[in-house]
Amino acid sequence: xxxxxxxxxxxxxxxxxxxxxxxxxxxxxxxxxxxxxxxxxxxxxxxxxxxxxxxxxxxxxxxx
Numbered sequence: 001x002x003x004x005x006x007x008x009x010x011x012x013x014x015x016x017x018x019x020x021x022x023x024x025x026x027x028x029x030x031x032x033x034x035x036x037x038x039x040x041x042x043x044x045x046x047x048x049x050x051x052x053x054x055x056x057x058x059x060x061x062x063x064x
Contacts, residue, residue: 005053009046013039 002010016038024032 005049006046009042009049013042013046016042 016035020032020036020039022032023035
C-alpha cells in the first residue's frame with residue numbers, strides 16, 4: 001500500500017507532531033503552535049507528490 005516515496009513524508013509529519021506536542025508542554029504554546037502547522041503542510045505536500053506520480057504513471061518500487 002505504501003511506496004518508498006511515502007515514508008519520508010510520514011516520518012517527517014510524525015516527527016513534527018511529536019516536536020509540536022513537546023514544545024507545547026515543555027517550552028512555549030506559541031512555538032508548539034508554529035511547529036504544529038507543519039504537520040498538515042507536510043501531509044498536503046505528500047498528497048501533491050502522490051497525485052503527480054500517479055498522473056504521470058511513474059512506477060514506484062512496490063507498485064504494480
